[in-house]
Amino acid sequence: MTHTYDIRRVDRGYRFAVVVSKFNELVTRRLLEGALDALRQHGVEAQRISVAWVPGAFEIPITASRLARTGDFAAVICLGAVIRGETSHYEAVVSAVTSGVSRVGLDTGVPTIFGVLTTDSLEQALDRAGGKAGNKGYEAAVSALEMANLMASIG
Ligand SMILES: Nc1c(NC[C@H](O)[C@H](O)[C@H](O)CO)[nH]c(=O)[nH]c1=O
Ligand SMILES: CC(=O)[C@@H](O)COP(=O)(O)O
Numbered sequence: 348m349t350h351t352y353d354i355r356r357v358d359r360g361y362r363f364a365v366v367v368s369k370f371n372e373l374v375t376r377r378l379l380e381g382a383l384d385a386l387r388q389h390g391v392e393a394q395r396i397s398v399a400w401v402p403g404a405f406e407i408p409i410t411a412s413r414l415a416r417t418g419d420f421a422a423v424i425c426l427g428a429v430i431r432g433e434t435s436h437y438e439a440v441v442s443a444v445t446s447g448v449s450r451v452g453l454d455t456g457v458p459t460i461f462g463v464l465t466t467d468s469l470e471q472a473l474d475r476a477g478g479k480a481g482n483k484g485y486e487a488a489v490s491a492l493e494m495a496n497l498m499a500s501i502g
Contacts, residue, residue, distance in 0.1 A: 370403035377476035378484030385488035408447025421495035458494035462487025
């Protein structure tokens with residue numbers, strides 16, 4: 348019989364860190380609210396959640412890395428909103444935050460969840476921050492819970 352890891356078990360002892368960027372705060376505050384809602388709904392008490400605000404998405408990876416390396420957190424949830432402007436700055440920020448968040452997870456072994464919107468417009472971002480396309484912050488927190496449980500199951 349095959350063995351399947353159980354990702355549904357929620358351990359109330361887990362601690363979670365959230366890194367959220369101030370840039371495009373109208374959007375990112377909604378992502379944060381979604382993430383906090385998801386954690387709360389899954390039984391994670393407020394005192395088990397640490398939130399770090401950073402200036403922009405570019406600063407997310409270094410902060411996630413520092414938090415992951417404390418060993419205090421079952422997962423680090425990264426939230427941001429990079430919205431395309433007139434220049435190639437968008438590509439630079441997206442590239443840095445995407446590869447940086449991925450690297451933190453691989454380097455530390457702590458699930459580092461990518462809840463960073465990369466959109467062509469503010470409207471697209473708001474749609475994904477509690478609007479008609481859901482709340483990617485909420486989804487990111489559910490992924491964090493699943494990964495925390497999966498990592499604990501694997502040992
Ligand atoms: N344009 C966006 C930024 N840019 C700022 C950078 O992330 C960074 O804070 C700055 O270059 C200093 O290092 N950040 C976002 O989160 N979203 C953007 O759309
Ligand atoms: C993502 C960002 O890059 C944006 O705020 C920068 O806009 P611009 O390319 O018009 O300077």
